[in-house]
Amino acid sequence: MATNILTYNEIIEKARLTWPGAEGDERAERVKQIVDTRLENYSNVTGFSKEEILIALERARDVNTVNFYQANRLPLLENTHFFDTLSDLKEKFPSGKYICPNCEKISTDPYRCTQPDCDWKVYGLFGDLGKGIKIIVKELFLDHPFPEAMFKPIELK
Numbered sequence: 001m002a003t004n005i006l007t008y009n010e011i012i013e014k015a016r017l018t019w020p021g022a023e024g025d026e027r028a029e030r031v032k033q034i035v036d037t038r039l040e041n042y043s044n045v046t047g048f049s050k051e052e053i054l055i056a057l058e059r060a061r062d063v064n065t066v067n068f069y070q071a072n073r074l075p076l077l078e079n080t081h082f083f084d085t086l087s088d089l090k091e092k093f094p095s096g097k098y099i100c101p102n103c104e105k106i107s108t109d110p111y112r113c114t115q116p117d118c119d120w121k122v123y124g125l126f127g128d129l130g131k132g133i134k135i136i137v138k139e140l141f142l143d144h145p146f147p148e149a150m151f152k153p154i155e156l157k
């Protein structure tokens, strides 16, 4: 699971070494582009330094650099609700009620529908069906440097 924490240059060179010749160079360029754009974007959104974020990403990386530094694994932090702390998140959405993307009834759990006969999970194969929200909690970000999906709180309805 845990991999070596690589430096910026090592990440790119490891990607290059996954394939000989021009294909290796293209892979290195693709990885560099993802690292550069994500460090910029994640740093702007969270306020953490690029160095802190790179270490956080490397700590979370469980596959080789080519497979990890990809747009689908590391989305840009757009249309994301940002909170400094978990308490801030709870204050913003005090009802504790969320709209299930599947049955569209109220769930009291933001990740798994509490309606009988539904049991929809936001972390399942079909996710939030595009009807949930993406959140980032700053105090958790360096341990989990990814946006997290949850059902839409009724406060946002």
Ligand SMILES: [Zn+2]
Pocket: 100, 101, 102, 103, 104, 105, 107, 113, 114, 115, 118, 119, 120
């Ligand atoms: Zn449901």
